[in-house]
Amino acid sequence: MVIGAGHAGLAASRCLTDRSIEHVVLERGEVANSWRTERWDSLRLLTPNWQTRLPGRHYEGADPDGYMSMREVIDFMSRYAEVSNVPVRTGTAVTSLTRISGPVGAGGPPQRGACEYVLATNDGEIQCRTVVIASGACNVPVVPALSQAIPSSLTQFTPFDYGNPGRLPDGGVLVIGPSATGVQLAAEIHRSGRPVTLSVGEHVRLPRTYRGRDVLWWMDKSGVWDQRYDEIDDITRARKLPSPQLVGTPEHATLDLNALMAMGVRLVGRLSTVRDGRALFSGGLRNLFALADLKMERLLDTFDAWASREGSEDTTALGQPERFEPTRVPASSPLQLDLTSGEIRSIVWCTGFRPDYGWLHVPVLDEKGYLRHDGGIVTDSPGLYALGLPVLRRRKSTFIHGIEDDARDVVGALVDHLG
Amino acid sequence: MAMATVDNGVNVQALLDAREALKGAPDATKFTWRATCKWQNGTYSTTNVKGFHGLGQEQSHKTETSFSADHPEIFAAEDRGITPIEYVLVGLASCLTAGVAAVAQNRGVQLRSVESQLEGKMDIRGILGMDAEVRNGYDDIKVTFKIDADASKKDIEAIVAQSQKRSAVYDVITNPVNVTVEVV
Numbered sequence: 001m002v003i004g005a006g007h008a009g010l011a012a013s014r015c016l017t018d019r020s021i022e023h024v025v026l027e028r029g030e031v032a033n034s035w036r037t038e039r040w041d042s043l044r045l046l047t048p049n050w051q052t053r054l055p056g057r058h059y060e061g062a063d064p065d066g067y068m069s070m071r072e073v074i075d076f077m078s079r080y081a082e083v084s085n086v087p088v089r090t091g092t093a094v095t096s097l098t099r100i101s102g103p104v105g106a107g108g109p110p111q112r113g114a115c116e117y118v119l120a121t122n123d124g125e126i127q128c129r130t131v132v133i134a135s136g137a138c139n140v141p142v143v144p145a146l147s148q149a150i151p152s153s154l155t156q157f158t159p160f161d162y163g164n165p166g167r168l169p170d171g172g173v174l175v176i177g178p179s180a181t182g183v184q185l186a187a188e189i190h191r192s193g194r195p196v197t198l199s200v201g202e203h204v205r206l207p208r209t210y211r212g213r214d215v216l217w218w219m220d221k222s223g224v225w226d227q228r229y230d231e232i233d234d235i236t237r238a239r240k241l242p243s244p245q246l247v248g249t250p251e252h253a254t255l256d257l258n259a260l261m262a263m264g265v266r267l268v269g270r271l272s273t274v275r276d277g278r279a280l281f282s283g284g285l286r287n288l289f290a291l292a293d294l295k296m297e298r299l300l301d302t303f304d305a306w307a308s309r310e311g312s313e314d315t316t317a318l319g320q321p322e323r324f325e326p327t328r329v330p331a332s333s334p335l336q337l338d339l340t341s342g343e344i345r346s347i348v349w350c351t352g353f354r355p356d357y358g359w360l361h362v363p364v365l366d367e368k369g370y371l372r373h374d375g376g377i378v379t380d381s382p383g384l385y386a387l388g389l390p391v392l393r394r395r396k397s398t399f400i401h402g403i404e405d406d407a408r409d410v411v412g413a414l415v416d417h418l419g
Numbered sequence: 420m421a422m423a424t425v426d427n428g429v430n431v432q433a434l435l436d437a438r439e440a441l442k443g444a445p446d447a448t449k450f451t452w453r454a455t456c457k458w459q460n461g462t463y464s465t466t467n468v469k470g471f472h473g474l475g476q477e478q479s480h481k482t483e484t485s486f487s488a489d490h491p492e493i494f495a496a497e498d499r500g501i502t503p504i505e506y507v508l509v510g511l512a513s514c515l516t517a518g519v520a521a522v523a524q525n526r527g528v529q530l531r532s533v534e535s536q537l538e539g540k541m542d543i544r545g546i547l548g549m550d551a552e553v554r555n556g557y558d559d560i561k562v563t564f565k566i567d568a569d570a571s572k573k574d575i576e577a578i579v580a581q582s583q584k585r586s587a588v589y590d591v592i593t594n595p596v597n598v599t600v601e602v603v
Binding site for chain 1: 573576577580581583584589590592593594595
């Protein structure tokens with residue numbers, strides 16, 4: 001069984017079909033459900049179209065360097081599901097997954113291949129030997145507990161209920177978090193005439209293009225994205241990195257903090273606490289800028305080193321190495337804002353997402369509620385697998401095109417398990 | 420790690436081992452640092468530090484250290500010690516410096532010298548209660564590091580940035596902390 005018909009579930013299905021493994025994909029909504037229901041109106045992928053790939057199907061449109069809208073992503077996946085004959089049961093929500101031991105041989109553990117898992121759904125129960133969990137990494141927005149201390153006169157939003165700037169009250173907006181979501185919403189909201197204050201914590205800065213090529217072309221070609229999960233020093237940290245400050249626009253514009261400041265967005269430090277109706281921000285903003293700038297420079301050094309080693313068609317037409325202006329430190333940045341003064345009318349929490357495993361009743365979660373796995377294999381419970389999680393097997397696992405190799409590898413392990 | 424033996428005097432291996440060992444021991448990681456202060460006279464007091472709690476039990480420094488604090492003569496006091504607000508600079512400087520050494524060790528960078536100048540700007544109308552819009556404490560703190568090490572300027576800057584990222588005193592200064600003061 002496969003849980004979820006997003007890009008991960010669809011890729012898993014295709015690989016299972018290729019290996020002649022009978023299976024069903026359970027999807028609580030329609031194919032590409034989260035792209036239909038959990039995104040904001042103007043969102044485009046931040047990966048270029050030529051990187052939109054599922055096993056056996058690549059982008060074949062006229063704009064390989066463009067960035068897909070949500071409608072286009074949904075169409076791409078829906079068509080894939082049809083053409084690949086993915087056996088999906090839509091409108092079928094998994095309400096629980098439990099493990100039952102199979103028949104025990106004389107004095108031994110459950111026999112390999114014995115039925116081990118029970119899925120309860122809104123449409124009956126299913127027993128099966130293996131489950132691929134492809135339910136997504138971003139099921140719920142993460143909103144810090146201090147949101148409860150925000151005065152009730154402010155309206156609060158997450159990326160799930162934001163939709164578009166028109167839904168926000170007029171007046172000042174406090175956007176919390178400068179990752180991809182945060183910078184995109186900050187820019188869009190500010191352009192709508194609502195002055196934006198952006199609270200900045202740890203972030204990943206990237207230029208959209210470098211030496212004439214999309215920065216994600218570099219990540220792919222230079223091999224940064226191929227780095228394996230078991231080669232990464234602090235994998236837990238790598239899996240929790242905020243999404244890079246990128247946006248997909250026809251102009252291939254860079255949307256870093258300098259760009260936002262140039263638009264008039266006001267930057268403040270990380271939101272520390274709310275006390276007596278005042279939001280208190282960290283005074284450590286400068287160092288966060290320095291950390292992000294230094295990290296970006298190291299990455300560009302890696303790109304340049306690769307380009308000078310590599311003497312191929314790919315590298316002949318590249319522009320000169322460039323370095324970008326350090327993040328400008330605002331002349332003055334408020335350490336606190338009075339949230340009761342009326343200056344700020346709403347808050348948008350762009351503070352990340354997390355998976356929801358409330359239905360998963362097998363002891364395979366860590367103390368923070370994340371799935372414990374080894375490259376997508378849930379070793380604590382043989383027969384369980386995961387796909388579509390950040391840095392599952394490689395850095396590129398976090399992005400759509402990373403699913404091809406991951407699905408092939410994980411389904412390969414599943415096939416071995418079935419013996 | 421670097422090929423040549425880098426020795427900044429920090430036992431990084433012990434820290435890395437501790438990180439592993441403490442993963443399953445949440446109580447052991449809860450520390451309580453302590454200080455006891457006695458008023459002497461005027462604005463002069465002495466604060467003693469010896470015992471603390473950590474790794475699940477009471478601990479102690481090798482010796483007790485005593486810190487005198489006072490106000491300077493231009494504050495019409497006796498200058499029998501540095502001001503409390505200057506102790507904050509001592510804390511910040513020493514925390515960041517220790518961090519630089521540890522991070523440099525971990526990254527295989529040999530340090531030859533590390534010096535920092537600290538400046539904390541303050542408008543005394545705050546503490547004198549002359550103007551409610553002037554805060555009591557520092558408006559601004561500037562730390563200037565001069566580091567001679569076996570590394571590029573960028574790598575040294577990265578070490579200093581990482582030191583701030585993991586500094587206890589930097590955190591306490593730049594972010595709010597709950598402070599409860601009781602009388603028994």
